[in-house]
Amino acid sequence: MEKRLEKATLGGGCFWCLEAVYENVKGVTDVASGYAGGHTDHPDYRSVCSGATGHAEVVQITYDPEVVSYEDLLDIFWTIHDPTTLNRQGADVGTQYRSVIFYHDDAQKKIAEVSKEKAQARYRDPIVTEIAPLSKFWPAEEYHQDYFRKNPHQGYCQAVVAPKVEKFKTHHKGWVK
Template sequence: MNSQTQSLQTNTPSRTATAVFGGGCFWCMEALFETIPGVLSVTSGYAGGHVPHPTYKQVCSGTTGHAEVIQVVYDPARIRYEDLLEAFWEAHDPTTLNRQGNDVGPQYRSIILYADESQRQAAERSKARAAKRFSRPIVTEIVPLDRFYPAEAYHQDYFRKNPTEAYCQLVIRPKLEKFQKRHTSR
């Protein structure tokens, strides 16, 4: 085995895991979670609804039942699911029903979609711990993941591709700076 092959093998995780969260606009959540060490990829998409293969326009109508979510692929040897849950609670306000800031509708609800029983249990425990930090009740849904649908290509890496857009400057950048400050001060 040459050194280049050996280097590639040691940098490639032997196992990955996936988490799915919704906390308002997926552009914001994607930008925040992409900064977390151990996160390998983040894909914006839709989950939690009843319409197969929904479009952004359909989801925005609020009639498909889907939430804007992110699918997070991570290396569990570098970051635990429980740590991603902590980041989830910090990334948005889980006490507002169907709303994050000016984004209003059921597609912006706070939601954790679990893949298995261990994720469900971890999410429930994490929610109970997080509830102590908020003055209002947490409204986050914790439901099984039925199907994740990736959003259209123009939604992927939106902040990275469009840093000068008004929404990116006025909404995402301040959230990202606040999020990063909390994570670097630990």
């Protein structure tokens, strides 16, 4: 019998950060960096970075729900980025870096709303994470895929991505592959 895999699509700043974390989660079979939530077809990195397309940098996670639940993926999400800053994560500023959960169906929408409410207890400031339906996921250019794994010594990876991966491994030891 074939495994039933599901997808989750999340944005929380630079997609390299989220991709690097979720690639280390038990039950995750694939993570693709890409773009979602905008108003143009076939966006590319340059146009998304301009802020003109309305797209957010996101990751689309393919996972085995018998190993890791959507709730677990969201619990990780709340701890690996700051969901209280509007359109920014650290030095990355703009709507393309917004905190967003793109749900694939009504069940994911309900789970995301409950998860956001529970996560609010961890933060003094209000969570500004958008919860919206996924209309289309556009994969990013090939050089963005598996970026941290391919470029671990690059400056941004050392300064920004690596600490997020370590934070995940510290706070979610039971989920590390």
